[in-house]
Amino acid sequence: MTSPDSPTPWNAPFDGDLTDDLALALRLADEADRVSMQRFDAPDLDIETKADATYVTEADLATERAIRALLEAERPGDGVFGEEFGSSGDAVRQWIIDPIDGTSNYLKGIPMWATLIALVVDGVPRVGVVSQPALARRWWGATGLGAWTTTPAGEERRISVSDVSSLDGASVSFQSIAQWDEAGRSDALLRLSRAVWRDRGYGDAWPYMLLAEGRLEFVAEFDVKEYDIAAHVPIILEAGGRFTDIEGVESVASRSSLATNGVLHDDFLALLQGASS
Incomplete structure (x- = not known):
């Protein structure tokens, strides 16, 4: 979208x-x-x-x-x-x-x-x-x-993203528990952590680049501005990944971000939307 x-x-x-x-x-x-x-x-x-x-x-x-x-x-x-x-x-x-x-x-x-x-x-x-x-x-x-x-x-x-194709084999990063809680998504974060292999809060730009290098499969944030994420998009796309907001829309202006290795993008979207409904 x-x-x-x-x-x-x-x-x-x-x-x-x-x-x-x-x-x-x-x-x-x-x-x-x-x-x-x-x-x-x-x-x-x-x-x-x-x-x-x-x-x-x-x-x-x-x-x-x-x-x-x-x-x-x-x-x-x-x-x-x-x-x-x-x-x-x-x-x-x-x-x-x-x-x-x-x-x-x-x-x-x-x-x-x-x-x-x-x-x-x-x-x-x-x-x-x-x-x-x-x-x-x-x-x-x-x-x-x-x-x-x-x-x-x-x-x-x-560099290129990973080929991990199952949630239980994925390593994910989020900005902070407080950020997800303030966005009303703490339930989604908990469900995410239970579904994947490993979760860590690396923070800021570095996890997006780890994803582009194939070391992570998921990075998501809330309350982000255009200048926080626009530079990541071409790098991740050219590395073979996908980048949208948390609802699956291609936008750097909607104040959320979701970057994945591509193959798991729809699975992550479904998991997050199901957790927040």
Whole structure:
């Protein structure tokens, strides 16, 4: 099922060449890594609380500014939507960025955070980069160009989802028990945990990339914004998986996400919907 805002299925071929856009996204990630790592684990890091009670650091702001500056120089006609400075420009080709996904980890000196960069064309996420510089890891993908990662040793390799085909053999990740409870889905989470082989709450961007690498079969969240998940979509799709919201709709704007290895997607949807009914 596709989103009303994006009638084109996410797995539809792209009529064009995304090679240059992907190359730019990787350069954006290079610049983001340079800026964000300068202040990581700094004892005098400036931290503020936003109106929604979440944290923002000087590094979040500086990293998004750096990404926007490069986009203004390289793609002045494209739109930009970022977590810290909102949206601007044309939404037909829109770069969606989260300068530091996992700010709570960043400000604690925990290396589980990432910069998320996506290019959405006509409502479809087409390019995605997830960069985790504190762990020397990066993942990227674009429609028709595959899904890739760099290992800590600096080697590039193509990645793909697992071929696990039964729920009782699946390993799953969720953001937190509290998040599912606040969404009124604690019954679904309990039923999920009873149906699968293994469940863990890895959190933030990393479990999506573990799924793309074939190490997990399911990742789901609630209360997510476009910039939290748009970068994951092209990577997971190019790795052979599926990505929808919790109701099975292809949308990054419906405030929930469900990523799977593809073969189990409908089974997970049925399980979650049955648990919440």
